[in-house]
Amino acid sequence: xxxxxxxxxxxxxxxxxxxxxxxxxxxxxxxxxxxxxxxxxxxxxxxxxxxxxxxxxxxxxxxxxxxxxxxxxxxxxxxxxxxxxxxxxxxxxxxxxxxxxxxxxxxxxxxxxxxxxxxxxxxxxxxxxxxxxxxxxxxxxxxxxxxxxxxxxxxxxxxxxxxxxxxxxxxxxxxxxxxxxxxxxxxxxxxxxxxxxxxxxxxxxxxxxxxxxxxxxxxxxxxxxxxxxxxxxxxxxxxxxxxxxxxxxxxxxxxxxxxxxxxxxxxxxxxxxxxxxxxxxxxxxxxxxxxxxxxxxxxxxxxxxxxxxxxxxxxxxxxxxxxxxxxxxxxxxxxxxxxxxxxxxxxxxxxxxxxxxxxxxxxxxxxxxxxxxxxxxxxxxxxxxxxxxxxxxxxxxxxxxxxxxxxxxxxxxxxxxxxxxxxxxxxxxxxxxxxxxxxxxxxxxxxxxxxxxxxx
Amino acid sequence: xxxxxxxxxxxxxxxxxxxxxxxxxxxxxxxxxxxxxxxxxxxxxxxxxxxxxxxxxxxxxxxxxxxxxxxxxxxxxxxxxxxxxxxxxxxxxxxxxxxxxxxxxxxxxxxxxxxxxxxxxxxxxxxxxxxxxxxxxxxxxxxxxxxxxxxxxxxxxxxxxxxxxxxxxxxxxxxxxxxxxxxxxxxxxxxxxxxxxxxxxxxxxxxxxxxxxxxxxxxxxxxxxxxxxxxxxxxxxxxxxxxxxxxxxxxxxxxxxxxxxxxxxxxxxxxxxxxxxxxxxxxxxxxxxxxxxxxxxxxxxxxxxxxxxxxxxxxxxxxxxxxxxxxxxxxxxxxxxxxxxxxxxxxxxxxxxxxxxxxxxxxxxxxxxxxxxxxxxxxxxxxxxxxxxxxxxxxxxxxxxxxxxxxxxxxxxxxxxxxxxxxxxxxxxxxxxxxxxxxxxxxxxxxxxxxxxxxx
Numbered sequence: 001x002x003x004x005x006x007x008x009x010x011x012x013x014x015x016x017x018x019x020x021x022x023x024x025x026x027x028x029x030x031x032x033x034x035x036x037x038x039x040x041x042x043x044x045x046x047x048x049x050x051x052x053x054x055x056x057x058x059x060x061x062x063x064x065x066x067x068x069x070x071x072x073x074x075x076x077x078x079x080x081x082x083x084x085x086x087x088x089x090x091x092x093x094x095x096x097x098x099x100x101x102x103x104x105x106x107x108x109x110x111x112x113x114x115x116x117x118x119x120x121x122x123x124x125x126x127x128x129x130x131x132x133x134x135x136x137x138x139x140x141x142x143x144x145x146x147x148x149x150x151x152x153x154x155x156x157x158x159x160x161x162x163x164x165x166x167x168x169x170x171x172x173x174x175x176x177x178x179x180x181x182x183x184x185x186x187x188x189x190x191x192x193x194x195x196x197x198x199x200x201x202x203x204x205x206x207x208x209x210x211x212x213x214x215x216x217x218x219x220x221x222x223x224x225x226x227x228x229x230x231x232x233x234x235x236x237x238x239x240x241x242x243x244x245x246x247x248x249x250x251x252x253x254x255x256x257x258x259x260x261x262x263x264x265x266x267x268x269x270x271x272x273x274x275x276x277x278x279x280x281x282x283x284x285x286x287x288x289x290x291x292x293x294x295x296x297x298x299x300x301x302x303x304x305x306x307x308x309x310x311x312x313x314x315x316x317x318x319x320x321x322x323x324x325x326x327x328x329x330x331x332x333x334x335x336x337x338x339x340x341x342x343x344x345x346x347x348x349x350x351x352x353x354x355x356x357x358x359x360x361x362x363x364x365x366x367x368x369x370x371x372x373x374x375x376x377x378x379x380x381x382x383x384x385x386x387x388x389x390x391x392x393x394x395x396x397x398x399x400x401x402x403x404x405x406x407x408x409x410x411x412x413x414x415x416x417x418x419x420x421x422x423x424x425x426x427x428x429x430x431x432x433x434x435x436x437x438x439x440x441x442x443x444x445x446x447x448x449x450x451x452x453x454x455x456x
Numbered sequence: 457x458x459x460x461x462x463x464x465x466x467x468x469x470x471x472x473x474x475x476x477x478x479x480x481x482x483x484x485x486x487x488x489x490x491x492x493x494x495x496x497x498x499x500x501x502x503x504x505x506x507x508x509x510x511x512x513x514x515x516x517x518x519x520x521x522x523x524x525x526x527x528x529x530x531x532x533x534x535x536x537x538x539x540x541x542x543x544x545x546x547x548x549x550x551x552x553x554x555x556x557x558x559x560x561x562x563x564x565x566x567x568x569x570x571x572x573x574x575x576x577x578x579x580x581x582x583x584x585x586x587x588x589x590x591x592x593x594x595x596x597x598x599x600x601x602x603x604x605x606x607x608x609x610x611x612x613x614x615x616x617x618x619x620x621x622x623x624x625x626x627x628x629x630x631x632x633x634x635x636x637x638x639x640x641x642x643x644x645x646x647x648x649x650x651x652x653x654x655x656x657x658x659x660x661x662x663x664x665x666x667x668x669x670x671x672x673x674x675x676x677x678x679x680x681x682x683x684x685x686x687x688x689x690x691x692x693x694x695x696x697x698x699x700x701x702x703x704x705x706x707x708x709x710x711x712x713x714x715x716x717x718x719x720x721x722x723x724x725x726x727x728x729x730x731x732x733x734x735x736x737x738x739x740x741x742x743x744x745x746x747x748x749x750x751x752x753x754x755x756x757x758x759x760x761x762x763x764x765x766x767x768x769x770x771x772x773x774x775x776x777x778x779x780x781x782x783x784x785x786x787x788x789x790x791x792x793x794x795x796x797x798x799x800x801x802x803x804x805x806x807x808x809x810x811x812x813x814x815x816x817x818x819x820x821x822x823x824x825x826x827x828x829x830x831x832x833x834x835x836x837x838x839x840x841x842x843x844x845x846x847x848x849x850x851x852x853x854x855x856x857x858x859x860x861x862x863x864x865x866x867x868x869x870x871x872x873x874x875x876x877x878x879x880x881x882x883x884x885x886x887x888x889x890x891x892x893x894x895x896x897x898x899x900x901x902x903x904x905x906x907x908x909x910x911x912x
Contacts, residue, residue: 012895047830047890056890061830164889307895308888329883336887345887374503374517407860407893410867410886417884418874427785428873430866431792431801432764433620434503434512437863439468439763 002031005321006094006109008084008255010036011043012307013288013314014115015065018076020318027075030322033107034076035096037083037116040139041067046307048142049165052149053172059139087112087259089281111283111321114256114270115314118249118289118305127221132228133243136165145244149176154241157181158231160218162189164337166246167201170210171340173244181211181238183231188214192335193398194350196365197384200400204342249305251290267292267303274327276317285321287313294330296417297349297395298357304331333396334413336406345409348396348416351386360389364422364450368442370404372434381405383446385412385422392421392454397446404436411443422450458487461777462550462565464540464711466492467499468763469744469770470571471521474532476774483531486778489563490532491552493539493572496595497523502763504598505621508605509628515595543568543715545737567739567777570712570726571770574705574745574761583677588684589699592621601700605632610697613637614687616674618645620793622702623657626666627796629700637667637694639687644670648791649854650806652821653840656856660798705761707746723748723759730783732773741777743769750786752873753805753851754813760787789852790869792862801865804852804872807842816845820878820906824898826860828890837861839902841868841878848877848910853902860892867899878906 005021007014018032034041042064051058060066067078079096085104086095093106120135122128132152134145148154157173159166162184170180182189182205188198189205189212205212213235221243222230231238251269253261262271262279269292271279276291278284288310292301312328319326334347354361365384371377381401388395397412399405415425425447432439440448461477463470474488490497498520507514523534535552541560542551549562576591578584588608590601604610613629615622618640626636638645638661644654645661645668661668669691677699678686687694707725709717718727718735725748727735732747734740744766748757768784775782790803810817821840827833837857844851853868855861871881881903888895896904 044828044830044890044895046888046895047828050831050890055832056830306888308886308897311895312883327883329880332885334885334887336889336892338889338891343892347885347887372500372503374500374512375506376511404860404863406889407864407887408866410864410884410897410899411870413885413887414867414870414874414876418870418876420870420874424785427768427783429788429790429803429869430764431790431803431863431869432502432762433792433794433862434500434506435794436792436799439500439502439767441764441866443866 002027002029003110004031004033004108005111005113006107007032007034007113007115008094009115009117009288010034010041010078010080011045011115011117011288011310013117013310014113015042015070016311016314017113017115017285017287017318017321019074020315021321022074022076024319024322024324032076034070034078035082035084035094036078036080037099038138038140039080041065041070041078041080043139044307045137048136048139049168049172051142052145052169053175059143062139084255087255089259112285113317114261114278114284114286114290115288116252116255116290119252120245120249121247122245123247125218125220127223127228130221130223130228131226132241133221133245135245136169137249148242152241154178156239157242157244158183158238158240159244159246160231161246161248162212163192163246163248164335166244167205167339168337169244169246170205171208173242174208174210181213183216183218183233183238184212184214185217186214190339190344193344193346194384197344197382197398197400200382201339201342201344204340208340210340249289251303253290256290264292264301267301269303275320276313276328277320285317287317293328296330296332302331304333306335332413332416334409336409341402343399343401343403343406345399345406346397347409347413348394349386350396354386354395359395361386361395362389362450362453364446364453366442366446366449368445369438370401371436372438375434377403379403381442383442385446385450387422387450387454389454392423392451394420394422394425408443422447422454426451458483458485459566460487460489460564461567461569462563463488463490463569463571464550465571465573465744466490466497466534466536467501467571467573467744467766469766470569471498471526472767472770473569473571473741473743473774473777475530476771477777478530478532480775480778480780488532490526490534491538491540491550492534492536493555494594494596495536497521497526497534497536499595500763501593504592504595505624505628507598508601508625509631515599518595540711543711545715568741569773570717570734570740570742570746571744572708572711572746575708576701576705577703578701579703581674581676583679583684586677586679586684587682588697589677589701591701592625593705604698608697610634612695613698613700614639614694614696615700615702616687617702617704618668619648619702619704622700623661623795624793625700625702626661627664630664630666637669639672639674639689639694640668640670641673642670646795646800649800649802650840653800653838653854653856656838657795657798657800660796664796666796705745707759709746712746720748720757723757725759731776732769732784733776741773743773749784752786752788758787760789762791788869788872790865792865797858799855799857799859799862801855801862802853803865803869804850805842806852810842810851815851817842817851818845818906818909820902820909822898822902822905824901825894826857827892828894831890833859835859837898839898841902841906843878843906843910845910848879848907850876850878850881864899878903878910882907
């Protein structure tokens with residue numbers, strides 16, 4: 001009889017695992033059942049703000065593979081609108097509720113992939129459950145925001161939290177002609193980069209007409225007839241016909257906890273080994289936004305919910321379930337985002353991370369351009385490096401620019417991944433031609449400046 | 457008394473050396489004299505095709521620092537229109553001819569930087585010295601082409617050689633409304649990439665209306681009244697009111713040879729150590745397009761004339777002359793170019809290089825996109841990897857795309873520089889967001905495919 005793999009969660013991590021397992025083991029050898037609470041499988045959650053903003057079509061365009069394709073082409077029995085409500089590790093069964101028929105069934109498994117992602121942080125403010133208050137995490141969330149905008153014609157929006165999603169949503173709502181206020185507790189937007197880089201982001205947002213208030217804490221949402229009407233902070237009150245929460249996400253691990261799977265003390269995310277096997281539980285795997293990863297610089301567990309990690313981890317789990325061998329090598333915190341007119345990128349540690357981890361470091365920031373200065377389309381770009389004192393090893397990098405800037409972080413990420421020193425980096429053989437870079441690429445200029453600062 | 461540094465050649469390498477030396481040693485400690493045959497210093501030779509094509513202004517925009525700035529701000533005695541005609545190593549003197557006054561002077565030196573670049577290859581065809589036949593290497597060359605176009609109003613152009621410069625010049629001439637034929641001896645344009653990638657380049661050139669003939673060898677140039685009129689090949693004759701030679705360059709080392717400086721047996725370029733000191737000659741330095749470099753993969757000497765190496769080598773020489781310590785770590789053959797609508801990039805070894813060096817290898821090519829497929833501006837991109845069998849180490853990479861493609865080579869170059877295997881590369885933490893990359897960056901997809909091929 002075929003072994004049975006049950007996958008909980010039909011997005012990037014879960015379906016990557018299922019697909020990889022299927023590639024290596026046919027249906028006579030491995031039966032695969034995947035439960036997904038929502039309507040969609042394998043979609044790009046990162047594309048949702050662009051869908052809401054009208055930049056891309058949706059939701060179909062955001063779906064890489066739909067349930068029917070999985071069923072027909074990959075022999076994966078995808079059951080959408082099925083929420084797994086319990087995992088019984090002793091009996092090796094999951095309990096799934098059919099949300100449309102409101103019926104529960106038990107399904108046995110030999111192997112299990114836990115991949116139900118993350119849930120938006122939703123503080124306990126009075127009024128937070130009113131209509132017109134949205135987190136943006138799933139395609140169903142995206143559809144709900146779009147419907148609300150169409151039906152209710154909101155004119156003012158408040159976005160709480162100025163991280164990636166918050167800023168992307170602010171821009172998306174502005175595309176719809178709404179007046180947008182962004183509220184952020186810390187001193188600058190984009191606290192995923194250092195404050196000096198965050199200040200550049202703030203300027204760009206304000207240039208677009210988005211109102212940014214930092215250092216303000218939301219205390220309550222005011223409602224009228226069950227709909228949100230305003231956001232109250234420790235400072236003042238902002239009228240709001242729609243409120244979007246961009247307060248980050250937390251790993252979706254209630255189910256794992258109930259089942260007795262190990263959760264990280266600092267991350268509250270599922271703990272796996274490098275093959276994405278849940279520690280201490282043979283045949284139980286986890287991947288994606290619900291697991292913790294190891295940061296390669298600090299060796300600490302971190303929770304970095306990103307589609308790129310989810311896909312890689314899902315693939316690794318699937319290869320291993322399929323009888324192959326693959327490991328997930330950890331993360332270094334690389335991220336890129338489009339913030340209004342700006343491209344913002346980071347990798348490795350921010351200054352605050354470096355301090356917390358106990359590194360002594362120097363920083364070097366340079367202004368350069370994406371192309372040779374004399375070429376049409378040459379635009380300014382700021383590159384900041386953080387390097388360990390004495391050793392000179394690259395610890396972190398951040399880039400802010402307007403065009404052909406963000407993806408330069410990849411080179412810095414690969415240098416950091418390999419433990420390069422900034423001095424070694426000054427000699428790197430990078431691509432040069434006037435349409436693509438000055439003769440000293442901004443990365444090289446930054447490495448030179450960091451090298452000089454280390455020598456001081 | 458101050459030591460005297462004499463620099464021969466006032467472009468990237470020479471003036472970088474001079475500037476770095478000056479930063480570390482003031483004029484009381486080090487006198488610096490730089491001889492330059494042409495009118496300009498520190499200019500971007502790579503920008504010349506864009507100037508000729510009318511994409512950028514020139515020549516001033518292409519000059520990073522003019523002679524007056526060097527004299528006044530950096531206390532570097534730049535003497536333009538002065539050609540050094542001999543180096544006397546015994547007396548430690550150079551003989552320089554003032555080209556405008558036709559006068560020779562001898563100048564003593566304590567330290568010497570040899571940085572007179574490369575000269576375009578100019579075959580001995582009948583008619584090659586006719587008016588209307590141009591190499592494009594210096595700003596003075598660029599000015600000559602522009603003047604000729606304006607004065608003679610040529611209608612047909614033949615470009616001989618379909619390398620970087622040849623193709624860039626073909627496009628530049630097309631911008632002027634000329635009918636352009638490109639003749640190339642080998643089977644595909646851009647022999648700096650593998651033929652399968654070169655075929656993509658050919659298609660792009662032809663789409664733009666440039667006529668490409670490969671596998672044809674030029675035998676003679678036909679002239680009329682001292683001006684070029686046609687190009688004769690082993691196949692047929694092409695009318696040509698102007699001919700541009702894009703046959704590559706060779707190191708400008710006649711002067712070095714006469715002086716007894718060591719030249720590489722395979723490269724005919726000056727041999728230096730890692731600090732850019734000419735081997736066996738204390739106080740004599742060389743940098744830029746006239747020196748050979750060590751290829752980090754094959755450990756063989758190579759001659760790769762590129763502004764980025766020239767600048768780095770000049771800086772290294774200057775730091776060392778200034779009393780500091782710096783080394784040039786060698787090259788891996790990274791290059792990017794814009795070929796009509798295409799972005800073309802390469803690093804490491806081509807298939808033919810890998811074979812010649814004795815590597816057993818696999819290749820993997822993938823088609824992907826620069827951005828998430830559903831985003832506006834998503835365009836196709838081909839990534840090809842060459843990896844060593846058994847070890848899986850990356851040996852080379854090539855990219856052809858239309859936008860946000862070429863500079864992705866930097867990440868591959870840094871991976872290769874660090875000896876990463878394609879399997880390790882599948883786990884790299886690269887920047888992902890829909891405006892910048894699919895959730896699996898093309899680099900990662902290529903690494904996965906290469907990993908799979910290695911396992912077969």
